[in-house]
Amino acid sequence: MAQTTTWKVNDMVRDDSTGGVKTVYWECRVTDNDHSECSAMEGGKLRLTPNPSASDFIAYASLKESDVLGWVYNSLIEEGSDETAAEAKARVEKVRQDKVTAQVARKTAEASGMPW
DSSP, rough: OOOEEEEEEEEEEEEEETTTTEEEEEEEEEEEOOOOTOEEEEEEEEEEOOOTSTTOOOOOGOOOHHHHHHHHHTTTTOOTTTOOHHHHHHHHHHHHHHHHHHHHHHHHOOSOOOOO
């Protein structure tokens, strides 16, 4: 059973005067390739406090989706944990993948119809 995992940024809110992103709306969706109706999604809203004078500031016009998703992955690190952003990302994906696997198992264990 193959699954596809897709991370994406759905929308952002920015401060026009500084070009700093204030809010990111994101989602992670896992879909089974053989049963497209079996999917699981996690999404959220990431609030940011942009600081245009910070050395790592990236103005809106210069952003790439990978930059913003990096912020999202960092925000997923559980408080007090020593996990990395990559580990937090993988943890979220695993939970969604397990949900899809369970959906497919239920779907393939059932059949409908009449015996006649």
